[in-house]
Each structure stands twice: as structure tokens, then as C-alpha cells.
Amino acid sequence: MDRLLPLGLAGGAAAVAALMDLGANPVWAWVVVALVAVAALRHVGRERARERAQSDSVDQLYETVDRWAAGHLDSRVYLDTDDPLDAIAHGMNRVAEALEHRTEDLVRDRDRLDAILANMQGGFVIFDRALYVTLINRQAEELFMVAPGEALGRHVLEVVRATAIEGALQRATLSGRPESVEWAPNPREDLLIECSVAPVRDPGGGWGAILMTRDVTAQRRLERMRSDFVANVSHELQTPLTTIIGFAETLSDARDLPPEQAARFIGLIHDEARRLSRLVDDLLALSRLEHHSLIARRDPVAVGDLLGAVALQLQGRAAAGGLTIHVSHPEHLTMASDADLLREVLLNLVSNSIQYTPPGGRIEVSAAVLEPHVVSLIVRDTGIGIPPDDVPRIFERFYRVDRARSRQSGGTGLGLAIVKHVVEVLHGSIRVESTPGQGSTFQVDVPGGPLDPDVMEAAPPT
Numbered sequence: 001m002d003r004l005l006p007l008g009l010a011g012g013a014a015a016v017a018a019l020m021d022l023g024a025n026p027v028w029a030w031v032v033v034a035l036v037a038v039a040a041l042r043h044v045g046r047e048r049a050r051e052r053a054q055s056d057s058v059d060q061l062y063e064t065v066d067r068w069a070a071g072h073l074d075s076r077v078y079l080d081t082d083d084p085l086d087a088i089a090h091g092m093n094r095v096a097e098a099l100e101h102r103t104e105d106l107v108r109d110r111d112r113l114d115a116i117l118a119n120m121q122g123g124f125v126i127f128d129r130a131l132y133v134t135l136i137n138r139q140a141e142e143l144f145m146v147a148p149g150e151a152l153g154r155h156v157l158e159v160v161r162a163t164a165i166e167g168a169l170q171r172a173t174l175s176g177r178p179e180s181v182e183w184a185p186n187p188r189e190d191l192l193i194e195c196s197v198a199p200v201r202d203p204g205g206g207w208g209a210i211l212m213t214r215d216v217t218a219q220r221r222l223e224r225m226r227s228d229f230v231a232n233v234s235h236e237l238q239t240p241l242t243t244i245i246g247f248a249e250t251l252s253d254a255r256d257l258p259p260e261q262a263a264r265f266i267g268l269i270h271d272e273a274r275r276l277s278r279l280v281d282d283l284l285a286l287s288r289l290e291h292h293s294l295i296a297r298r299d300p301v302a303v304g305d306l307l308g309a310v311a312l313q314l315q316g317r318a319a320a321g322g323l324t325i326h327v328s329h330p331e332h333l334t335m336a337s338d339a340d341l342l343r344e345v346l347l348n349l350v351s352n353s354i355q356y357t358p359p360g361g362r363i364e365v366s367a368a369v370l371e372p373h374v375v376s377l378i379v380r381d382t383g384i385g386i387p388p389d390d391v392p393r394i395f396e397r398f399y400r401v402d403r404a405r406s407r408q409s410g411g412t413g414l415g416l417a418i419v420k421h422v423v424e425v426l427h428g429s430i431r432v433e434s435t436p437g438q439g440s441t442f443q444v445d446v447p448g449g450p451l452d453p454d455v456m457e458a459a460p461p462t
């Protein structure tokens, strides 16, 4: 339309010239035509410039769109305010801004989700309705032993390889109801994994599912230990009670029992009642220790005095068993600890040595500073020793290598369990070396000493 304007003007000028009958006056006619021609040429020039400017603007718009497509959503396009495309540029900038915010939100959400998935305790997998993996975290990849990123887009059977889990997923996606199964991964059989399957609406219709795994090995072990413990306690209580009831009935039924036999039965009842009482004491001690209600003191403890007192207390029993106790320690060794708890540990260990060392044996009770700030209390005997397979278990409650022998000597099998807990309260550690037929060494390392640093050099070689 604009292009027709100069032609129109020229035509108009010619018409005006004709009307004015300027043919008689050719000079005027040429002046009019020339003026019109100049005006028309200027107009065409302006039009060309405007077209060039517009095509520059379009190029700028294209370039900006390209930059956005390349991910640079922060890029903006600015045109002259009188440019007819300026309004479009403004609109595009606003869309880009909205997109930028939205993308930031999405990135933040994705980062949060990644952080949650990476820091979850267990595995997490999302399946679509055909049971193909659409999302999986690192823990699940490790559990199902697939390389990072390899499970994505794979079918459950290629990833999980456990029919119990696959069955739970199938049922959940068919019924839309949650499922839960326990799974013991084959190569590591001591592991027990609880798998919870929750159905989720699949974007394509029907049910997909979320699988979450939780390692319940420790929990199940604890539950088993608890029920074993109850069974053990019941058994331990039952045995002396049966004896007590049996002899008490015999005594009350047979009134004409010879006095020496009656005295023996009463003695047995007494022994069993004492055993019961010791068992209850030990159980209470264990329960106190397990509930962490005990806090170790940090008083100065003269280690030599402590060892001497323990040896003195058990001297009589050792002598009765044909054993000798030898005490050795660095001179003036003091430590910051809890004398009562340390005594409890040593009494239990030395009692065991007396109990499990045949007559003629030797028991050494010593202290040494083998590493800075730690005092080692060592009880060594020449006793029957402990078979290697039993060593890891002797700190379990009620565990006895030879149940009959231990019971005979009045043991409850709680001594070392108590020792282990007391050592924990003292923030120490305990270790055992034992050779069947040759003897055992129990070493308890307790922090808190020596209070006098010179004692370190005085530590005897062991």
C-alpha cells in the first residue's frame, strides 16, 4: 500500500497540472512535477530505512529465541520504543522471565529430591504401571547390585531379581493397595530387608508403584535376642526353683527323714536360693547398665591399691582351688576413673580365671600403660582356655562354653555381659586372647590415665 503512495502523488501532481492547464506555462508544470518527484523519492528512502530496521529487529528476536533454546533464559531482547516489534519483544521478555522463575523452582525441587533420595537410609525406586524403573536412588542400586544409572528404563525383573518383591509390586499395581515383604538378599544371607510397596497413580493411567527398602537386620536380631533373653531368664529361674520346690516338698512330706539328710536338703535349698538371688542381682545390674542410667565417675584411682584389694578379696577362693594370684603394676600409677566399676570388672575377670583354671595354675593381675592416656588392666590365667569359635560369643548374656560345668560352679553366664557393659560405661574396650588347654588373657583398656605422665616410662614390658 505504502509503495503505491509515490505513484499516487505523481499521478495527483500530473492531474493538478492538467487541471491548472499549466500546459500553457510549461515551467510551472515542471516545477510542480519536480517537487512531487522529490517528495516521492524521500518517502521511498524512508520506507527502505524502516524495512531495514524491522528486519534487524526480527533478527534480534530470532537470536534471543536461539539463546533461550540454548538454555540462556536470562537473556533479554530490547528494541527501540517506536519499533512496532517492541511490544512483542516486551511480551517475549516477560515469558522468558516467567520461564526462568519456573525453571529455578524446578531445579530447586529437583535438587531437594536428589538430596532426600541420596540421604535416605534405604533404597527408593519408582516403577511405572508396566513395572519399568523410572527413578532409583543410589542405595537401591547398591542393594540390587546394578551399576549407577543402569536400572533406569529397565523392567523390575532385570533389576530386582527377587520373586517376592516382584510379586508384591504386581499385587500392588493390580489392586492399588500397599504391600510389604521381607527379603534376604542371597549372597549376604545375614541381611534382612523390609520392602514396602506403595501404589501411585501412573501418568499413563492405572497404578505404578514406589518401592522403599529398609534394613531390618539389627532390629530383627534385637527382637530375637530379646525373646531369647526372656526364654533364658525363665529357664535360669526355673531350674533353681524346681530344685527348691522339690526339696521343700520332700522335707515337708517325709517328716521322719534322718537329720543329716534333712540338713543336706536344706543346704541345697539354701544354695539354690542364693543362686536365684545372685541371678536377680546380675539381671538388675545388667538392666541398669543397659538403660545408661549409670555414669562413670572420674576420681583419682590408685591402680595398685585396686588390684591389691581385688586379689585379697579372691585370695581365699583361689587358694581353695589350688591357685596362686600374682599382682604387678607400675609404681604410683593413678588414673581418673571409677574405682567401683573397675573393681566390678576385675572381680568378674579374676573370678572367671579362678573358676576355669585347674588346681596348680597361676593367675596374673597386672596394670600397664601401653599407649598414652590409657591404662590397661590385664588378667591372665593358665586355665582351660576358650575354643576360638566361642570367643566372639562369651560376652553374650547367658552364654557359657560348657553349660554344665558353669552351672555346677554356680555361674549364671551373665558375668562377662556385665563386664562388657561396664567397660562401655567407662568408655573403654576389652579384648581376649585364649588358647584351649593353655590359658586366657583378658585385657581391658580404660581411658583416664596415668595422672602422672612419668608413670608411662615406668610401665613394665608385657
Ligand SMILES: Nc1ncnc2c1ncn2[C@@H]1O[C@H](COP(=O)(O)OP(=O)(O)OP(=O)(O)O)[C@@H](O)[C@H]1O
Pocket (backbone or CB within 6 Å): 352, 353, 355, 356, 381, 383, 384, 385, 386, 394, 399, 400, 401, 402, 406, 410, 411, 412, 413, 414, 415, 416, 417, 440
Ligand atoms: N578365664 C576363662 N577361662 C576359660 N573360659 C572362660 C574364662 N572366662 C570366661 N570363660 C567362658 O565364658 C563363659 C561366660 O563367662 P561369664 O563370666 O559370662 O559366665 P559364667 O562365669 O559362666 O557365669 P557368671 O560369671 O555369671 O557367674 C563362661 O561360662 C566360660 O565358658
Ligand SMILES: [Mg+2]
Pocket (backbone or CB within 6 Å): 348, 351, 352, 411, 414, 415, 416
Ligand atoms: Mg563369670
